[in-house]
Amino acid sequence: MIANLITKSWALEPTYHDRIAALVLAGKVDFAVHTQGRKTPYFEEIADTKAVGIHAEITAESSGYKYVVGKARAKSGFVAIIPIIGTMSRYGDYCSWGTEDIGTWILEANADENVSAIVLEINSGGGEVDGTAMLATIVKQSKKPIVAYVAGMAASAAYWVASQCREIVMESKTSSEVGSIGVLATHIDASGFYEKEGYKITIIRSKGSESKALFNSVEPLTEQILAETQATMEPIRNEFEAVVRAGRPDISDTVFEGKMYNGKEALKLKMADRIGFLGDAIDRADFYARQAA
Numbered sequence: 001m002i003a004n005l006i007t008k009s010w011a012l013e014p015t016y017h018d019r020i021a022a023l024v025l026a027g028k029v030d031f032a033v034h035t036q037g038r039k040t041p042y043f044e045e046i047a048d049t050k051a052v053g054i055h056a057e058i059t060a061e062s063s064g065y066k067y068v069v070g071k072a073r074a075k076s077g078f079v080a081i082i083p084i085i086g087t088m089s090r091y092g093d094y095c096s097w098g099t100e101d102i103g104t105w106i107l108e109a110n111a112d113e114n115v116s117a118i119v120l121e122i123n124s125g126g127g128e129v130d131g132t133a134m135l136a137t138i139v140k141q142s143k144k145p146i147v148a149y150v151a152g153m154a155a156s157a158a159y160w161v162a163s164q165c166r167e168i169v170m171e172s173k174t175s176s177e178v179g180s181i182g183v184l185a186t187h188i189d190a191s192g193f194y195e196k197e198g199y200k201i202t203i204i205r206s207k208g209s210e211s212k213a214l215f216n217s218v219e220p221l222t223e224q225i226l227a228e229t230q231a232t233m234e235p236i237r238n239e240f241e242a243v244v245r246a247g248r249p250d251i252s253d254t255v256f257e258g259k260m261y262n263g264k265e266a267l268k269l270k271m272a273d274r275i276g277f278l279g280d281a282i283d284r285a286d287f288y289a290r291q292a293a
Contacts (some may be wrong), residue, residue: 039086050136063133064101072090073285076293080109081278084120088127088157096124099131110144116293117285118146120165121278127235128154129183136243139164145288149281150272155260159271163247166288168272169281173263178271182258183237183245185229190217 048111065241072079082105085096092098109115120139139161141144148154150170159178162168170176179200194201201218214225241256252269266272274280 005074021252056285064097064105071115072119074116074282074289076286076289078114079117079282079285079289080105080112080115080249081118081119081121082106082109084122084124084158084161086124088124090128090131099127099135103131103135106138106142106146110114110142115144116289117144118142119278119281119285120146120148120162121281122148122150122154122158122162123152123260124155124158125153126158126160126180129157132157132160132241133243136161136164140247145285145292147281147285147288150176150178151278153177153260156182160243167274167281168266169274169284170263170266170272171274171275171277173267173275176263177260178266179255179260180258181240181256183233183240185233187215187221187229188217189220191220194218233287 004264024133056200056216072081082102083097087096088092088099089096092101106118109118148165148168150162150168152171153176154162154168155177162178166204167176170178191201203213203216203219205212215221215229245251249272250270252271255269255271261269261271263272263275267275274284276284
């Protein structure tokens with residue numbers, strides 16, 4: 001997780017990022033404690049079956065699918081409740097499941113004849129870009145309706161995914177937030193620290209490898225590297241905006257500058273659809289399932 005924090009591009013709410021980065025790099029995060037709070041989805045075991053979406057075949061044996069956290073009975077059948085909690089990364093970490101896991105569970109829920117609809121229970125400040133577009137595509141392609149339920153926040157990468165759902169239900173007009181549409185990268189220049197400690201670090205690159213690993217923590221960023229890094233982030237940000245606009249065509253043009261918005265503002269700006277609790281999100285998912293039946 002620390003290596004990803006330093007080296008990857010992130011779609012992450014910035015104040016959340018700053019707090020987590022400071023704690024992790026200072027060694028103040030007790031990963032064993034956070035592991036205990038990781039939510040796990042559960043479904044009853046089903047037979048191997050074809051799935052939908054961008055993956056060819058999914059079975060009931062993938063990690064997490066058979067361990068129940070939420071499967072609510074509704075008029076149309078069962079509504080699967082799949083959590084997106086904490087910082088998002090492709091393969092997960094000590095605190096949260098990966099976007100690969102979440103995407104697989106959505107595909108398996110599509111293949112489960114007992115499941116009629118899906119609710120994504122979201123409370124995330126976002127995460128790394130890698131894997132986010134894939135998960136958003138799976139949500140968009142789902143044959144069974146998916147509704148997003150935002151408990152605390154759906155920021156950046158989490159909103160990227162939520163925007164592809166049929167609806168977004170926010171728990172509170174004031175304390176729930178969505179937004180932070182944008183991309184960032186973190187660079188830590190530790191050269192001054194090492195120099196103060198008496199270390200002189202020299203990176204030796206082979207002939208022909210002059211551009212290798214220029215974005216590192218022991219050499220200051222040059223203006224050229226900074227410009228090149230920003231240039232690589234621009235198409236990611238453009239894709240982010242395009243996906244959100246496609247998922248929510250009525251969204252206001254003013255929301256793409258990276259700000260966060262509470263529930264009341266989000267409804268006004270067409271970033272979300274209603275205020276409610278988890279039960280309301282389940283009812284809306286059930287509504288879409290019955291409409292499709």
